[in-house]
Amino acid sequence: MADRIVNGRRRSDDLLLDTALRDFYGAADEMNLSESLISMLSYPERRLDVSVPVELEDGNVKVFKGYRVQHSTALGPSKGGIRYAKDLTGAECEGLAMLMTWKCSLAGIPYGGGKGGICCDPTKLTRREKERMSRTYGARIAPIIGRWSDVPAPDMYTGGQEMVWIMDTICKMLGHFEPAMLTGKPVDYWGAHGRVEATGRGVATCALELMRQKNLDPSKMKVAVQGFGNVGSYTALLLKEAGATIVAISDTTGTYYNPKGINIEKAFEYMNTNPQQRGGKLNGFEKEGCEKIPLNDILFVDCDVFAPCAAQGVLNQDTAGKIKARYVLEGANSPTTPEGEEILKDAGVIVVPDFLANAGGVIGSYFEWAQNLQGFSWTEEEYNKRLVALMTENFTKVWNYSQDKKVTMRRSAYIAAIKRVSDIVALRGVYL
Numbered sequence: 001m002a003d004r005i006v007n008g009r010r011r012s013d014d015l016l017l018d019t020a021l022r023d024f025y026g027a028a029d030e031m032n033l034s035e036s037l038i039s040m041l042s043y044p045e046r047r048l049d050v051s052v053p054v055e056l057e058d059g060n061v062k063v064f065k066g067y068r069v070q071h072s073t074a075l076g077p078s079k080g081g082i083r084y085a086k087d088l089t090g091a092e093c094e095g096l097a098m099l100m101t102w103k104c105s106l107a108g109i110p111y112g113g114g115k116g117g118i119c120c121d122p123t124k125l126t127r128r129e130k131e132r133m134s135r136t137y138g139a140r141i142a143p144i145i146g147r148w149s150d151v152p153a154p155d156m157y158t159g160g161q162e163m164v165w166i167m168d169t170i171c172k173m174l175g176h177f178e179p180a181m182l183t184g185k186p187v188d189y190w191g192a193h194g195r196v197e198a199t200g201r202g203v204a205t206c207a208l209e210l211m212r213q214k215n216l217d218p219s220k221m222k223v224a225v226q227g228f229g230n231v232g233s234y235t236a237l238l239l240k241e242a243g244a245t246i247v248a249i250s251d252t253t254g255t256y257y258n259p260k261g262i263n264i265e266k267a268f269e270y271m272n273t274n275p276q277q278r279g280g281k282l283n284g285f286e287k288e289g290c291e292k293i294p295l296n297d298i299l300f301v302d303c304d305v306f307a308p309c310a311a312q313g314v315l316n317q318d319t320a321g322k323i324k325a326r327y328v329l330e331g332a333n334s335p336t337t338p339e340g341e342e343i344l345k346d347a348g349v350i351v352v353p354d355f356l357a358n359a360g361g362v363i364g365s366y367f368e369w370a371q372n373l374q375g376f377s378w379t380e381e382e383y384n385k386r387l388v389a390l391m392t393e394n395f396t397k398v399w400n401y402s403q404d405k406k407v408t409m410r411r412s413a414y415i416a417a418i419k420r421v422s423d424i425v426a427l428r429g430v431y432l
């Protein structure tokens with residue numbers, strides 16, 4: 001993916017990185033950030049590209065491309081997930097790492113932003129192939145990973161198992177155990193009670209806070225959730241538990257629709273029954289009392305709240321004008337393009353931006369890291385209580401500013417996030 005300089009500013013052919021840069025520039029200009037700081041923060045501090053050779057089941061070796069990007073360590077160790085995705089590029093990781101910088105800054109937690117992953121189709125790999133791939137990737141990024149330097153976590157198509165493989169490999173290389181080097185570990189292996197649900201709990205908390213601010217009764221709200229992975233599934237479940245009607249859910253196999261409400265508990269049960277057979281998907285779920293409609297129709301179903309919790313760039317110039325929802329909760333990273341955002345803004349749709357709405361994951365990671373450093377674990381109740389309190393505080397901060405200054409929530413979130421980072425860079429200097 002090529003970089004360009006337009007009017008002295010960095011731009012990219014990669015949609016996600018370009019979106020991150022444009023959103024950043026818009027906010028930076030509004031707050032009169034100096035050109036020196038703008039150019040510093042336009043680039044990651046460090047990017048490591050690795051090759052990941054994997055011996056496949058048939059004996060052949062396939063080489064995958066892997067990345068780890070540290071956008072900023074101004075506030076602390078860089079923090080962010082590792083994803084396994086088909087078209088992953090280094091440029092995309094740079095954009096995602098930048099978003100993590102803003103996410104951690106806005107959340108008030110002591111981290112900079114990082115991101116990484118492997119360009120692969122994880123659905124086509126066996127468990128043993130995935131293990132070999134994760135371990136080799138872990139070994140190759142090991143020189144820049146550590147509890148005080150860069151702390152990875154799960155992201156798309158990775159979870160507790162991948163974290164264990166990576167951590168176990170790096171610990172063996174170090175010759176000692178270091179549980180705080182990454183988060184999102186299984187509860188039984190230095191993970192934290194509550195981390196799995198944390199991102200969805202954060203999205204649901206923002207949705208409910210927004211309803212409170214707008215005097216809307218959750219039990220009268222119709223919600224559509226795109227994506228039924230870790231983020232979407234818990235967002236749907238927790239909003240249903242709060243009284244909302246979940247009219248549609250989706251995954252790569254299609255959209256499952258029922259205007260009277262989908263039984264989300266049943267969808268969880270369905271996912272957990274014979275997951276291998278359906279590739280861990282909702283495929284066939286229409287038999288459980290809902291209608292299967294085309295995949296992209298999730299965007300346009302009749303609902304009040306739409307939570308994109310899957311892919312990036314889904315709300316764009318072609319789709320944003322057609323959605324019925326009045327409120328968008330971004331569970332995924334970067335689901336709205338700047339063009340999409342303009343259309344939504346003109347239509348009066350309120351968008352709770354990704355790095356506010358989905359910050360529950362990294363806030364939960366912070367709690368896990370803090371527990372690991374102390375060798376002391378909290379109860380799930382304690383974890384959830386602190387998570388909801390912090391999410392509510394952050395939401396309120398962004399909401400109040402956006403109301404006072406009559407700007408979008410994204411712009412308001414950016415300004416708060418950039419300010420914390422730029423204040424620290426001003427204190428620490430350029431030599432970071």
Ligand code: GLU
Nearest residue numbers: 080081153155361362365
């Ligand atoms: N992958 C998640 C995110 O994008 C969590 C990152 C973390 O916990 O470090 O926010």
